[in-house]
Amino acid sequence: AQKVTQAQTEISVVEKEDVTLDCVYETRDTTYYLFWYKQPPSGELVFLIRRNSFDEQNEISGRYSWNFQKSTSSFNFTITASQVVDSAVYFCALSGFSNAGNMLTFGGGTRLMVKP
Amino acid sequence: KAGVTQTPRYLIKTRGQQVTLSCSPISGHRSVSWYQQTPGQGLQFLFEYFSETQRNKGNFPGRFSGRQFSNSRSEMNVSTLELGDSALYLCASRNQQRTRSTAGELFFGEGSRLTVL
Numbered sequence: 001a002q003k004v005t006q007a008q009t010e011i012s013v014v015e016k017e018d019v020t021l022d023c024v025y026e027t028r029d030t031t032y033y034l035f036w037y038k039q040p041p042s043g044e045l046v047f048l049i050r051r052n053s054f055d056e057q058n059e060i061s062g063r064y065s066w067n068f069q070k071s072t073s074s075f076n077f078t079i080t081a082s083q084v085v086d087s088a089v090y091f092c093a094l095s096g097f098s099n100a101g102n103m104l105t106f107g108g109g110t111r112l113m114v115k116p
Numbered sequence: 117k118a119g120v121t122q123t124p125r126y127l128i129k130t131r132g133q134q135v136t137l138s139c140s141p142i143s144g145h146r147s148v149s150w151y152q153q154t155p156g157q158g159l160q161f162l163f164e165y166f167s168e169t170q171r172n173k174g175n176f177p178g179r180f181s182g183r184q185f186s187n188s189r190s191e192m193n194v195s196t197l198e199l200g201d202s203a204l205y206l207c208a209s210r211n212q213q214r215t216r217s218t219a220g221e222l223f224f225g226e227g228s229r230l231t232v233l
Binding site: 035099 | 119160161204221
């Protein structure tokens with residue numbers, strides 16, 4: 001069975017602060033994918049990033065960065081210099097390699113509120 | 117390029133009724149999956165279709181069913197509605213042409229919000 005835990009249900013920061021969203025996962029698969037999605041108020045989920053389980057290299061994309069640590073089963077997401085437009089619900093997700101990412105297990109989500 | 121379109125966006129039904137939700141994927145995307153989002157259970161996978169065949173199925177009762185047509189459009193049906201079926205139903209499509217490089221990269225619609233009274 002797979003499980004994704006996002007312990008932070010809600011985070012509130014002031015604009016320009018850095019914020020880290022935590023994600024811990026459980027899986028028996030030896031190879032798997034990890035993802036982050038963003039859900040703005042309009043409802044549709046927006047894909048942010050995918051990592052393969054054999055690639056622990058951290059990634060930076062603009063103000064976003066991701067820290068994947070297999071030893072602690074964590075895949076944390078940091079937003080640097082947060083902006084009001086970053087306000088949304090963020091979901092971490094997991095998928096086994098066998099279904100090629102066609103079947104995602106999502107965490108409960110973290111609601112991020114960035115205040116001006 | 118048009119995104120994933122779901123209809124209807126909002127609907128209200130009563131217990132015992134049935135409902136059909138529709139999803140039009142991005143042009144060229146042949147994989148369509150459905151997710152249920154509720155405050156209590158969060159986002160849960162319902163099923164995934166590819167080329168008119170159900171390829172994966174989540175842990176939902178038989179009242180939940182779906183299908184995909186030859187043009188990749190998909191419908192899901194919930195029969196004998198229960199109060200607990202009130203949820204946002206999200207459809208997602210995926211470009212399957214390059215499996216590894218697009219794995220899990222789903223394009224979601226804005227969802228159909230179902231309220232069961």
